[in-house]
Amino acid sequence: MPLPELLLVLYLLLVLPAHAIWRSRQAGGMERPRMKIYVSNITRLVLLLLALAVCAAWSGYTARQMGVAWPPGTAGLWGLAAALGGLAAMMLGSGMYERRMRAGKRAAIEAQMREDKAMPSTPREMAVFAVLSVLLGAGWELLYRGFLLLVLAPVVGLAGAVALSAVAYGSGHGFHGWKPYFISIATALAFTLAYVWTGSLWWLMVIHITLPLSAGWSIYRKKRYAITEPSSA
Numbered sequence: 617m618p619l620p621e622l623l624l625v626l627y628l629l630l631v632l633p634a635h636a637i638w639r640s641r642q643a644g645g646m647e648r649p650r651m652k653i654y655v656s657n658i659t660r661l662v663l664l665l666l667a668l669a670v671c672a673a674w675s676g677y678t679a680r681q682m683g684v685a686w687p688p689g690t691a692g693l694w695g696l697a698a699a700l701g702g703l704a705a706m707m708l709g710s711g712m713y714e715r716r717m718r719a720g721k722r723a724a725i726e727a728q729m730r731e732d733k734a735m736p737s738t739p740r741e742m743a744v745f746a747v748l749s750v751l752l753g754a755g756w757e758l759l760y761r762g763f764l765l766l767v768l769a770p771v772v773g774l775a776g777a778v779a780l781s782a783v784a785y786g787s788g789h790g791f792h793g794w795k796p797y798f799i800s801i802a803t804a805l806a807f808t809l810a811y812v813w814t815g816s817l818w819w820l821m822v823i824h825i826t827l828p829l830s831a832g833w834s835i836y837r838k839k840r841y842a843i844t845e846p847s848s849a
Contacts, residue, residue: 621671621767624664628759629780633787640790650736654744661751668763683762683817692816699819703826735835742836746829753825760785760804761811761820778808 617625648656672682679685688696736742760781768777785808786801807820 617767617771618671618674620667620674624667624671625764625767627664628764629784633784636788636790640792650734650741651744653734654741654748658744658748658751661748661755664759665751665755668759671763677766680815681766682758683811683815684758685816686818688814688816688818691814692818695810695814695816695819696822699822703823707830735832735839737836737839742832745832745836749829749832750825752828753823754821756785757807757811757817757821757824760788761808762817765808765811774812778805778812782808 671677687693736745764781764784765774765777768780771777772780782801782805785804786797789796789800791797807824811817811820
């Protein structure tokens with residue numbers, strides 16, 4: 617394995633997950649302004665994707681090897697169709713459920729959403745969050761599935777590559793208790809197996825981008841509504 621690849625693999629498997637777990641365990645949560653967090657994550661993703669580009673150019677990896685060939689194969693197209701259909705159904709169902717919800721429960725949920733310190737509150741924050749969502753959704757899929765499976769499978773076998781990728785990616789979300797930790801790993805494992813099955817990252821990217829982006833937009837609208845609604849006094 618060339619040195620640039622080895623360094624990137626070690627960072628993705630060890631350094632990034634260990635830092636995420638350490639940071640999540642710090643007393644007080646080490647709070648920072650939202651924009652600083654957004655920009656910091658964007659910068660990190662850009663640097664990692666540049667490192668990935670260097671590794672791909674160095675080893676001559678193709679788009680198909682990295683899981684981003686277009687058009688994808690038959691399984692990838694089916695996955696893309698399923699992702700788009702599933703997301704549309706989820707959003708439609710969520711809207712219908714919200715409209716049927718009791719006023720008191722809806723008000724309580726909206727109040728909780730407005731208190732979410734991680735989600736954007738201003739138009740500028742929402743714009744930067746949208747960029748971050750795209751980079752996170754596309755970047756992590758490329759790095760933890762397209763790249764890691766490609767370079768680890770010849771070394772530890774496909775099953776070992778899937779397991780290492782899933783554990784590292786799940787750990788990269790930090791440690792907030794055993795149950796959410798194992799849920800993160802299980803979700804990462806499901807996404808990784810889905811990539812192995814279809815050979816395409818496009819549909820996983822669509823899911824990975826759309827879910828946080830739609831959540832961020834929904835919470836942003838609730839926060840903006842709370843700011844701009846007329847006073848009842």
